[in-house]
Each structure stands twice: as structure tokens, then as C-alpha cells.
Amino acid sequence: MDTSFEEAGAAASGPEPTDPPAADATTGAVAASAVATREPAPVASAADSTPATVEAAEAAPCAVPVPRPAAAPTSLSPSRAGDFMQCPLLYRFRVIDRLPEKPSEAATRGTLVHAVLERLFDAPAGERTAPRARALVPGQWDRLRESRPELAELFADDPDGQRLARWLGEAERLVERWFTLEDPTRLEPAERELFVETELESGPRLRGIIDRVDVAPTGEVRIVDYKTGKAPRPEYAEGALFQMKFYALVVWRLKGVVPRRLQLVYLGSGEVRTYDPVLADLERVERRLRALWDAICEATESGEWRPRPTKLCGWCDHQAHCPEFGGTPPPYPLPVRAREAGDVPQGRMGAE
Secondary structure, eight states, X not given: OOGGGTTOOOOOOOOOOSSOOOOBTTTTBOOTTOBOOOOOOOOOXXXXXXXXXXXXXXXXXXXXXXXXXXXXXXXXXXXXXXXXXXXXXXXXXXXXXXXXOOOOHHHHHHHHHHHHHHHHTTSOGGXXXXXXXXXXXXXXXXXXXXXXGGGGGGGTTOTTSHHHHHHHHHHHXXXXXXXXXXXXXXXXXXEEEEEEEEEOXXXXXXEXXXXXXXXXXXXXXXXXXXXXXXXXXXXXXXXXXXXXXXXXXXXHHHHSOOOSEEEEEETTTTEEEEEOOOHHHHHHHHHHHHHHHHHHXXXXXXXXXXXXXXXXXXXXXXXXXXXXXXXXXXXXXXXXXXXXTTOOOTTOOOOO
């Protein structure tokens, strides 16, 4: 545990608005009130079950009872960037077409655990105990169901409640495991569920929700993200680290400060992984995001969204619309620009 961030004395977050205000990208200020408590609309992932709060603004069909008109993307979050890198067609289905996706037990459990860990810091430091955190689980589950009625289908075939009880028990165990990795009685987060947003000079607008921000007495910043899955093998760790560098880039652009530490807390396997970024890391991520956004814009204008088959296809809700599985995508809902000679095919990114 990095004791330089413990007992930092930063004020805990106060009451939060229903919808997060946009950060002031012009002045570089992150408003203290820019904390979000919107219940997220999670997207199932084979890698982890992190809530996709920000992604709800980009593609959250389950949370929207009436289909919205299709529109070209205007912003980029870590999850949506990951979607495009994984499979451009998946990005289209989620962001452009806004196809509905079934809620998953794993992603919803992740949302629930995040809510409990956030709310625990409402209590005085001495009362942040494992029994108290475990006791928060049922109430936060009720709150989540009230805000997202579609979650009722998760346990519709569980009349005796046994599967639900096991699922809630798994959430409680994940919450308890956190206490073996961090000591909340010695932490006073500067921010929880912090909405951040900034716009790069040539686009795109970057936005995200940071699980927790710790600020040391010396002013050093630590960005913390909770993962309810297991820590990936080293060869697959770059995805989660990319997400953290994305957040670090936004913080640097807003505050002019390179976070000292990026910390991933894997509750599924009981591991904490850290990375100390330098300015060159963030500059590389910015170049990568600019190239990625160029590819997204090209695909949006051309209407060419190519599938990229991987092992993750087995978890995809959109196989019925995917050519790789014999499906046909819906008619493209945006105007299409004819490809010009010399255009770079979409989905490709130049060297960093």
C-alpha cells in the first residue's frame, strides 16, 4: 500500500448531481461538483465487468425505452475506444445503431460492487468496515433495480431466489476481499465516480468516469479503478492499462498534472497492479487516440464497419447481425460519403 496517499485528509465527495456537468475544457478546471451517481448501463465484457456510466451517453440502448435518432459519434470513452479496437462493427452496433443488449450477471455485479465501494466512503473513517460494506449490498441492489427496470429479467427464471442469493453472496465476497487489498479507514478520496471531460485540439472529445481519485498531502494524484474480474495475464494487461492512461491523459489535459500512480484493484483475484506514468506515456496515448478517432470518422463517413473476429465474439449479443455469423447488419442509418482515391481503409491505425 502506498502510504503517501493514506490519510491524505482530502474532503470526501459531497452530494452528487443526477447527471454530471461537463468539465470546463477551456480553462482546464475539473469542477468539484463533477461527480456522477447515475446508475450505469453496463456492457457485457469477457475481460471484466466495469460499469459503463459514461458509455450510457454514447450507447446505452437498454436504458433508453424509445430509440433515439442515429447520429455520428462526437466523443470517445475508454470502453468505446476499446470496442473499436476490438471490432469496428461492434462499435457501430453500440454507438451508431444502438442495438439493445441483454444485461449480464457479471456486468451487473460489477456495477453493484462499485456502488457499494463508493457509498462506503459516506461513513466516517472508523465505521468503514467489512460488515458495514457487506450490509450495503442488498440496499444498493434495490436501488439499482429501481433505476434500471430491465435488470428484472436477469433473475426472471429464478422463482425461489436461490440463484439471486448466490449472486448477491458473490458480490458480498468481492466487497469483503477489497478490505484485504486497501484500508478504507486510512483513505479520504478527493473524488469518487468523478466525471471528467476534455477536448483535444483536433478532436475528439474525451470523457470518462474515474472510480476514485486520491490526492496526497504533497499534491500527488493517484487514479484508482476497481475491477471485479481477475487480473489478466501479462500479455493481456495492456487493455486495462490503456484505460488508465486514457484517464491520466484527461487529467493531465485538464489540470496540467501527470498523475503519479495508476492503480488497478482486481477483486476477482485479490491483486493490486500499479503503473507510474510519465509524460511520454500520455503523449503516446494522445497520438493513438487521434489516429483511432480518424479511423472512426472515416468509417462513419464511408459506412464501412468491418468485423474483426476474435475469441470475444462468443460473448457478443450481436451475432444475428454480424456477417461473420451469417447475419446482416441493419441498414446504415447515416449518410454515406463515396470513397475517394487514396483514402485509408477504416479500422487501421498508424504507428504510435
